[in-house]
Amino acid sequence: MFQVVLGGASALFAHHVFFIHGEWHLSVHHIVLAHVFVALYLFYFSNQNHDTLGRAISCACLAIIGYLGTLLGSMSIYRLFFHKVSHFPGPRLASITKFWHIYQIRDSKNYLFQRRLHENSAIFTRDEFEHKERRKVWTQSLSTKAMDSLRPRIAQQAESPYRCIKGYGDQPVDVDEVMSWFSFDAMGEVVFGEDFNLMDSRTMHPAILHRDRALAVLGPISDAIWIARLAFSFIPFYGRVKDWFRMVAFCDERMRARMEVGIVLHRGPKEGKPDMASWFIEEHQRLASSMNSRARSLLLSGTATSAVVAGSDTTRASLIATWWYLSKYPEHADRVYMEIRDVNIRDANILATLPHLNGVINEVLRLVPPAMTGGGRITGPDGLLIDNTLIPPFTKVTAPKYVIMRSTKLRIH
Template structure:
């Protein structure tokens, strides 16, 4: 997408009915509070399973959001962080031990961060980790997830293939034994939590490690910031300015979702500067390109 932007400019036709927008205001145009767009058909990939992040219907999104709103509110988020903090601290200790065990030999951080993020997701979502850092081994759960995620891009405009796969190979059969939720809702939310809670975390952590290794002076500054404070106290960590700046800058340069979700322009059409995009057009805004434009950070 970076090469396409450099060659063709801010608005580029990247498909028969698709426009890619590489402008700083594109993110708000796609997902801002006043937008009239709907999610692309790709979000039907889990159908008939239902999940907040994969729903395309506004009424259904509002209904599903109610079950998540309390969990992600600022008050409950801080309470949840305090509750889960000991578990994450333990996983952090496992991470340190895992890296130390290589005794100075090169470490494949891609694998290590995959183990860590999946263990953390297990703690947060299912109440227990998968022991991947302790075993230094990719479990079948992670292998299956990687294989499934690798198919998302080819299925972008052929979601019926994914539907066939879900029908032929049931995912998360444990959901059948849960009587308090409908199976489709439980499975949809479980898949969402597994993907959002592990893969994006893994990508973010790998990006942070990459830039820290290339700029070790920032690693030293962070070490000086955390030295002498209780690193188990989340409320103290969020107040460290250089740590916060490094996290934000790494996410800007290497966003976990590099292209972002596509949208379908509503009937009222979309105006981008002096250009009008008709309703029914598929649009996307690649974060990787937008975040690196000088006009986005000036």
């Protein structure tokens, strides 16, 4: 009995002193290793203080059962009755464990599940300074001036799908495949100043396959990212987890190759093709006085990976959705064609004035947002007030685009 009480007391201490404060998903592998070490020491200590091995194992197991049982019970009671958002509407099992949510979206269709959830209930930067600093670089790399230097290259590249699709003749066209080639080529041009020539070679880059398999892993566990952290730490050699590291390795390798070229900005004197990587490399060099080498390398790796995924996967999804809707509603394809047939399609300013073309683009993005759900955010120290409902400070919130864009409540005035 003493062992159970000791384990329970340890669980209460661990939960209320440590686990309910802050976020622990980045340290989950350390937590697991610490618990394994304590469990092994407990078995060793019990063995030293009991005459038989069976008695030692029994006492150690009682302590572990007391710890785990009390920890789970304490977490459940706290989340059901004492958590700062326990009074918010929603499924009660969801407040106890993330595994309930993971089970509900095991088919990776979180956007559909959240839409059903919002029909019945639910209301709809972590570090402000760091967020502003990181956002500044992205804003500069995607500014109007930066885009002006990229548009001629993008316009030239946009002609490649026409040539590629024309080459199929009367044969069916795998739009998913073609748009995967095009979006990856376009991403390479914008991010690294490099065309991977997938449209001309009609081959699938290995990085695309690694990316798709890696992102598929995150589908059902996107709201419990600590599971992915465990996989990254303990089974990096396994299947799709390995694909994740291969995708990151590709991004790192392209960034290293790009760093050898140096910074090429439209405001600089150096000859070359301006790209987003120049801004990221410039930031990497600028932070040398305030961050150590490893931290800067990890930041650059994360930035490169984000740019590659966001620049290729979301573009592909939007283009495929556009093809699908124009095929289903050919009358709108005809109207778009009538708008663009007598204008310079290389002039982005003219294209921006065409009402039906832009209407189709905006409606496709509304119906099928590239990021159906989107990532979570943490409310600030003052919380967040939405329609007279206060969301407490430091609470994770999500604004799922698929749900919001299809909500009939948006049409109520």
